[in-house]
Amino acid sequence: xxxxxxxxxxxxxxxxxxxxxxxxxxxxxxxxxxxxxxxxxxxxxxxxxxxxxxxxxxxxxxxxxxxxxxxxxxxxxxxxxxxxxxxxxxxxxxxxxxxxxxxxxxxxxxxxxxxxxxxxxxxxxxxxxxxxxxxxxxxxxxxxxxxxxxxxxxxxxxxxxxxxxxxxxxxxxxxxxxxxxxxxxxxxxxxxxxxxxxxxxxxxxxxxxxxxxxxxxxxxxxxxxxxxxxxxxxxxxxxxxxxxxxxxxxxxxxxxxxxxxxxxxxxxxxxxxxxxxxxxxxxxxxxxxxxxxxxxxxxxxxxxxxxxxxxxxxxxxxxxxx
Amino acid sequence: xxxxxxxxxxxxxxxxxxxxxxxxxxxxxxxxxxxxxxxxxxxxxxxxxxxxxxxxxxxxxxxxxxxxxxxxxxxxxxxxxxxxxxxxxxxxxxxxxxxxxxxxxxxxxxxxxxxxxxxxxxxxxxxxxxxxxxxxxxxxxxxxxxxxxxxxxxxxxxxxxxxxxxxxxxxxxxxxxxxxxxxxxxxxxxxxxxxxxxxxxxxxxxxxxxxxxxxxxxxxxxxxxxxxxxxxxxxxxxxxxxxxxxxxxxxxxxxxxxxxxxxxxxxxxxxxxxxxxxxxxxxxxxxxxxxxxxxxxxxxxxxxxxxxxxxxxxxxxxxxxxxxxxxxxxxxxxxxxxxxxxxxxxxxxxxxxxxxxxxxxxxxxxxxxxxxxxxxxxxxxxxxxxxxxxxxxxxxxxxxxxxxxxxxxxxxxxxxxxxxxxxxxxxxxxxxxxxxxxxxxxxxxxxxxxxxxxxxxxxxxxxxxxxxxxxxxxxxxxxxxxxxxxxxxxxxxxxxxxxxxxxxxxxxxxxxxxxxxxxxxxxxxxx
Numbered sequence: 106x107x108x109x110x111x112x113x114x115x116x117x118x119x120x121x122x123x124x125x126x127x128x129x130x131x132x133x134x135x136x137x138x139x140x141x142x143x144x145x146x147x148x149x150x151x152x153x154x155x156x157x158x159x160x161x162x163x164x165x166x167x168x169x170x171x172x173x174x175x176x177x178x179x180x181x182x183x184x185x186x187x188x189x190x191x192x193x194x195x196x197x198x199x200x201x202x203x204x205x206x207x208x209x210x211x212x213x214x215x216x217x218x219x220x221x222x223x224x225x226x227x228x229x230x231x232x233x234x235x236x237x238x239x240x241x242x243x244x245x246x247x248x249x250x251x252x253x254x255x256x257x258x259x260x261x262x263x264x265x266x267x268x269x270x271x272x273x274x275x276x277x278x279x280x281x282x283x284x285x286x287x288x289x290x291x292x293x294x295x296x297x298x299x300x301x302x303x304x305x306x307x308x309x310x311x312x313x314x315x316x317x318x319x320x321x322x323x324x325x326x327x328x329x330x331x332x333x334x335x336x337x338x339x340x341x342x343x344x345x346x347x348x349x350x351x352x353x354x355x356x357x358x359x360x361x362x363x364x365x366x367x368x369x370x371x372x373x374x375x376x377x378x379x380x381x382x383x384x385x386x387x388x389x390x391x392x393x394x395x396x397x398x399x400x401x402x403x404x405x406x407x408x409x410x411x412x413x414x415x416x417x418x419x420x421x422x423x424x425x426x427x
Numbered sequence: 428x429x430x431x432x433x434x435x436x437x438x439x440x441x442x443x444x445x446x447x448x449x450x451x452x453x454x455x456x457x458x459x460x461x462x463x464x465x466x467x468x469x470x471x472x473x474x475x476x477x478x479x480x481x482x483x484x485x486x487x488x489x490x491x492x493x494x495x496x497x498x499x500x501x502x503x504x505x506x507x508x509x510x511x512x513x514x515x516x517x518x519x520x521x522x523x524x525x526x527x528x529x530x531x532x533x534x535x536x537x538x539x540x541x542x543x544x545x546x547x548x549x550x551x552x553x554x555x556x557x558x559x560x561x562x563x564x565x566x567x568x569x570x571x572x573x574x575x576x577x578x579x580x581x582x583x584x585x586x587x588x589x590x591x592x593x594x595x596x597x598x599x600x601x602x603x604x605x606x607x608x609x610x611x612x613x614x615x616x617x618x619x620x621x622x623x624x625x626x627x628x629x630x631x632x633x634x635x636x637x638x639x640x641x642x643x644x645x646x647x648x649x650x651x652x653x654x655x656x657x658x659x660x661x662x663x664x665x666x667x668x669x670x671x672x673x674x675x676x677x678x679x680x681x682x683x684x685x686x687x688x689x690x691x692x693x694x695x696x697x698x699x700x701x702x703x704x705x706x707x708x709x710x711x712x713x714x715x716x717x718x719x720x721x722x723x724x725x726x727x728x729x730x731x732x733x734x735x736x737x738x739x740x741x742x743x744x745x746x747x748x749x750x751x752x753x754x755x756x757x758x759x760x761x762x763x764x765x766x767x768x769x770x771x772x773x774x775x776x777x778x779x780x781x782x783x784x785x786x787x788x789x790x791x792x793x794x795x796x797x798x799x800x801x802x803x804x805x806x807x808x809x810x811x812x813x814x815x816x817x818x819x820x821x822x823x824x825x826x827x828x829x830x831x832x833x834x835x836x837x838x839x840x841x842x843x844x845x846x847x848x849x850x851x852x853x854x855x856x857x858x859x860x861x862x863x864x865x866x867x868x869x870x871x872x873x874x875x876x877x878x879x880x881x882x883x884x885x886x887x888x889x890x891x892x893x894x895x896x897x898x899x900x901x902x903x904x905x906x907x908x909x910x911x912x913x914x915x916x917x918x919x920x921x922x923x924x925x926x927x928x929x930x931x932x933x934x935x936x937x938x939x940x941x942x943x944x945x946x947x948x949x950x951x952x953x954x
Binding site: 263266267268270271272274275276278279282283352355358359362363366367368369382386389390396400403404407408410411412415 | 442443445446449450453454457458462776777779780781782783784785788789791792795802888889892893903904907908915918919922923926927
């Protein structure tokens with residue numbers, strides 16, 4: 106009762122003046138987008154494990170073939186080496202050959218399955234990464250403009266409706282026929298229209314954000330279009346883009362398997378997981394050791410890539426940064 | 428609404444035409460012509476000029492060129508002058524032999540006519556010199572030829588293709604002076620017991636009829652010709668390849684048209700609804716069996732056609748997909764982060780990430796070893812069992828995809844105001860999830876239902892290959908590998924029409940399911 110009922114006196118206040126420096130500072134924890142992404146990403150222990158697995162796969166597929174060169178044709182003249190089970194192969198080659206070379210048996214042409222897996226995985230990974238990189242780059246750029254410009258939209262929609270209806274397989278096979286099925290040409294065939302789907306997906310996303318208030322305000326202030334796209338819109342789409350990447354990378358590994366299976370694959374002298382699988386698929390019950398190793402490797406690689414991508418996409422979504 | 432649909436359909440037809448153009452450009456212009464001879468035995472046997480001529484004849488068949496031979500030019504010319512006995516005419520023989528002399532053939536009058544006529548039409552006239560031994564004897568396959576060739580531009584090819592797409596049978600189809608009565612009328616169909624529309628003068632006798640085969644009502648009036656196969660199915664129209672029943676002939680106890688009304692019966696596999704007009708000679712046996720010249724027939728077969736096989740497998744898989752996928756997705760959303768949800772998610776990741784070839788083989792390995800199901804379609808003892816593994820291989824991954832989207836949309840809806848309101852009203856969680864949320868969550872899924880059903884008609888390439896199912900899935904890829912251009916075009920048209928129809932149907936279904944969605948711009952909330 107005593108303190109509260111006292112009348113207010115000015116002498117209880119002290120004038121401290123205006124601190125010009127402090128008022129310029131924002132008292133909030135420093136926020137760095139990518140640091141937060143890393144923090145959220147590594148909060149999940151499984152991601153550490155996934156990264157280690159991914160690095161191991163990369164190392165194995167890019168370093169092992171240097172020391173263990175894979176030659177599909179090394180025993181092609183010796184029919185006794187064809188389709189040997191691991192036991193038989195070890196008995197036949199075990200003494201002179203490098204210790205692990207025949208641990209998984211031999212293939213249709215007497216090739217080493219164990220060595221083949223590493224070289225094949227390297228091709229498949231390279232192919233997936235190259236295709237994903239090209240597709241994403243073109244797809245994002247075109248998609249951003251497509252979503253932003255209404256005139257471009259009208260033109261692109263017509264093109265999209267037509268190209269999407271031309272059978273993709275036909276396009277690939279015709280291109281492979283014209284330019285050959287070497288590694289580079291194969292990537293070209295896969296990516297020549299592959300980016301269109303990504304662009305179309307991004308177009309819709311860009312259109313949603315294009316008309317948001319902050320973007321409108323920015324436009325009213327006279328920000329040039331390329332700056333609006335690169336600073337206002339694309340950062341918003343980081344998690345969408347990473348999600349796309351997470352499906353693109355394993356998608357291409359699967360697609361290569363699929364194409365090899367139906368006979369429109371890479372040329373015969375390039376080892377790839379798809380080729381190994383399609384060579385062994387007719388005999389998957391008689392010579393299972395030829396079939397399952399590449400299938401398991403392909404599945405492992407795709408699952409790891411997919412999970413890694415999904416979790417990274419989750420982490421890049423700013424709403425998870427709380 | 429009507430205006431909107433009309434606009435959509437017109438636009439779809441436009442894009443269909445452009446797609447056909449693009450595909451024709453790809454297969455006719457981009458790929459070297461000579462690839463079609465890679466696997467051709469006849470081509471290998473021919474040599475010298477004969478081979479060149481054979482190539483041109485094949486190019487014409489495949490639709491690359493218009494090709495006219497001096498020989499057929501002469502035949503036409505002299506038939507007009509002397510009728511069918513022209514071959515013994517001395518002038519004809521002289522003209523025919525003229526082109527075998529390389530130095531003097533230009534002075535022949537018929538040759539000059541030929542030159543003038545086809546050069547005027549834009550053809551390039553080519554003369555293949557006779558190849559002779561030193562003695563003057565003609566080498567094998569080396570006789571001289573005079574031909575006129577004209578490359579077909581893509582747009583002409585497109586117009587021809589579109590012209591040949593539909594043919595409608597009329598009573599004037601048969602050019603036979605012996606045929607006096609020409610009519611199309613309703614008749615009682617003795618084979619089905621119902622009525623049928625029967626024609627005389629038309630190519631097919633039965634224009635419209637009923638029988639016991641799906642879809643029970645059939646017609647021969649309008650004929651759709653998507654293209655004729657040259658390599659993969661020699662000389663057969665692609666619509667027949669897809670639609671004609673396969674398998675063993677099915678013999679039934681029935682009556683020939685002349686036996687009708689008597690008590691004589693015959694054991695035969697002839698499908699009397701397929702009778703076509705015989706333009707050649709009718710044999711004596713046929714005269715006793717048939718009252719008229721409609722004596723060409725096909726047989727009843729016990730198996731399904733390849734498109735039916737694919738469709739049955741696809742449709743059952745789609746039904747399983749929706750029956751399992753939607754409820755499982757709803758259940759996962761309701762028990763989010765529970766053990767069931769986690770297992771479901773693991774399954775979804777497996778299905779999405781693992782190459783589809785891998786899980787088809789995993790399923791094949793499991794099915795054959797654990798349940799002793801037949802692996803290859805052709806080897807199955809009990810036919811119905813052979814359908815199980817392909818159907819499951821198609822359904823299980825599709826279930827995963829549907830679960831993923833159902834769960835996603837359910838979770839997106841879970842924090843909506845109407846859910847909080849329903850909860851505050853005291854509704855049970857089951858009611859909220861199964862009725863309130865799910866109805867809103869499946870709106871985006873409705874759009875793809877027609878597409879999922881219609882695309883069963885295109886078959887599933889990989890599944891069919893792995894299990895050896897006789898389906899339509901491999902049609903396009905086999906045609907590509909064999910350079911069967913008309914089949915490639917036919918498949919493209921078929922797929923494109925399906926996808927256009929599927930999208931339009933999907934939009935209509937979406938608008939019907941959700942009254943808030945308006946297709947045309949007027950009214951509603953569309954901007």
